[in-house]
Amino acid sequence: MAADRRPLAIAVMGPTASGKTATAIALAKQLNGEIVSVDSALVYRGLDIGSAKPDAxxxxxxxxxLLDLRDPWQTYSAAEFAADAGRVVADIVARGRMPILAGGTGLYFRALLEGLSPMPEADPGLREALAAEAAERGWAALHxxxxxxxxxxxxxxxxxxxxxxxxxxExxxxxxxxxxxxxxxxxxAPLPVRTLKLILAPRERALLHQRIEARFDAMLAQGFLDEVRALRALPQMAAVAAPLDLPAVRAVGYRQAWEFLDxxxxxxxxxxxxxxATRQLAKRQLTWLRGELDARWFDPHIDQQRLADAVATFVAR
Structure with a gap:
C-alpha cells in the first residue's frame, strides 16, 4: 500500500469550556502551526466576550x-466556511506550516473534513414566507x-x-x-489533509459544568452585558425585524442576554x-463528538502526557 503523503493537520475538538484554545495555541507553538477557527460564533465581529473569542x-x-468575518446582522453558511477554510489551510500548508483546526462547531468540522452535499443557496423571500407561515400556524405545524x-x-x-x-x-x-x-x-470536496482528531473533554461531567459556570461568571465580570448592549445599539441591528432569528444572536448566551435586556x-x-443553555450546548456537542469514531479522547487535566505522545507519534509517521 502506498504511503499517505497528504499534508498533516491536527483537529482540536471538544465541548465548550473544555480548554481547546489553550491546547491549540500550545500545539501551534510546538509544531510551527497556525490556528484555523472552527466556530460559528467567532466569525462574527462584536461577539467577543460571550463567544470566548481569543483575545489579543x-x-x-x-x-x-477565520475570526471576525461577518457583521452580526449577516449570515455565514457551512459551505462558505468550508470554502474559506480550505483556502486558508492550503495557504498554511504552502508556507510549510501545520494547520491546527480548533473549535466546537460540528457542522463546520464535517463540512471541512468530510465535504458537503450540494445544497441550494438561501432564498430570503422563501425564508420570509416560512417565517410568516410559522407565525400564523406555529413551528410545530411546520415540523x-x-x-x-x-x-x-x-x-x-x-x-x-x-x-x-x-x-x-426551504x-x-x-x-x-x-x-x-x-x-x-x-x-x-473534503479537505486534502491527513488529520489527527483530538477530543478534549473532562471525564467527569460535573467538572465541565463547573468550568462552564465559572467561565460564564467571568464573562459577566468582563462586561458581557455591555457587549450585548453595544450590539443592540448598532443601527443595522436595530433595523432587523426579528433580531432573535439572526445566527449571531442565536449563539448561546447572546440570546439569553438579549431577552434579559428586552x-x-x-x-x-x-x-x-x-x-x-451553555450546558445544553456542551451536551449536544458531546453527542456529536461520540460519532467521531476515528477521534481520540483526552481529559485535558490528567491526560497531558498521553495527548503529547499521540501528537508526537502522528507527526513522526
Missing amino acids: AERAQAPHH NDLAAVDPAAAARIHATDPQRIQRAL VYRLTGTPITELQRQRGV GQGTAAGFRDKGIF
Missing part, C-alpha cells in the same frame, strides 16, 4: 484565522409538514428548532428533493438561563 494576548502567541415530505429529517430535527425546520422546508420547496437525500450527495426576567434568572 492569545492571538499574539500564534496566528489565528409536521416536514415529517410528511422528509420523515428522516423530521425525526432528527426537534419540533422546537425553527432554524433547522425552516432550512429543511430546501425541499426550492428543489423538490428532501434535504436528507441531498445530504447523501457529495458537493464540496426586560424578560431578573439578572439572576438570566445568569441561570445562560449557564443552562
Whole structure:
C-alpha cells in the first residue's frame, strides 16, 4: 500500500469550556502551526466576550484565522466556511506550516473534513414566507409538514428548532428533493489533509459544568452585558425585524442576554438561563463528538502526557 503523503493537520475538538484554545495555541507553538477557527460564533465581529473569542494576548502567541468575518446582522453558511477554510489551510500548508483546526462547531468540522452535499443557496423571500407561515400556524405545524415530505429529517430535527425546520422546508420547496437525500450527495470536496482528531473533554461531567459556570461568571465580570448592549445599539441591528432569528444572536448566551435586556426576567434568572443553555450546548456537542469514531479522547487535566505522545507519534509517521 502506498504511503499517505497528504499534508498533516491536527483537529482540536471538544465541548465548550473544555480548554481547546489553550491546547491549540500550545500545539501551534510546538509544531510551527497556525490556528484555523472552527466556530460559528467567532466569525462574527462584536461577539467577543460571550463567544470566548481569543483575545489579543492569545492571538499574539500564534496566528489565528477565520475570526471576525461577518457583521452580526449577516449570515455565514457551512459551505462558505468550508470554502474559506480550505483556502486558508492550503495557504498554511504552502508556507510549510501545520494547520491546527480548533473549535466546537460540528457542522463546520464535517463540512471541512468530510465535504458537503450540494445544497441550494438561501432564498430570503422563501425564508420570509416560512417565517410568516410559522407565525400564523406555529413551528410545530411546520415540523409536521416536514415529517410528511422528509420523515428522516423530521425525526432528527426537534419540533422546537425553527432554524433547522425552516432550512429543511426551504430546501425541499426550492428543489423538490428532501434535504436528507441531498445530504447523501457529495458537493464540496473534503479537505486534502491527513488529520489527527483530538477530543478534549473532562471525564467527569460535573467538572465541565463547573468550568462552564465559572467561565460564564467571568464573562459577566468582563462586561458581557455591555457587549450585548453595544450590539443592540448598532443601527443595522436595530433595523432587523426579528433580531432573535439572526445566527449571531442565536449563539448561546447572546440570546439569553438579549431577552434579559428586552426586560424578560431578573439578572439572576438570566445568569441561570445562560449557564443552562451553555450546558445544553456542551451536551449536544458531546453527542456529536461520540460519532467521531476515528477521534481520540483526552481529559485535558490528567491526560497531558498521553495527548503529547499521540501528537508526537502522528507527526513522526
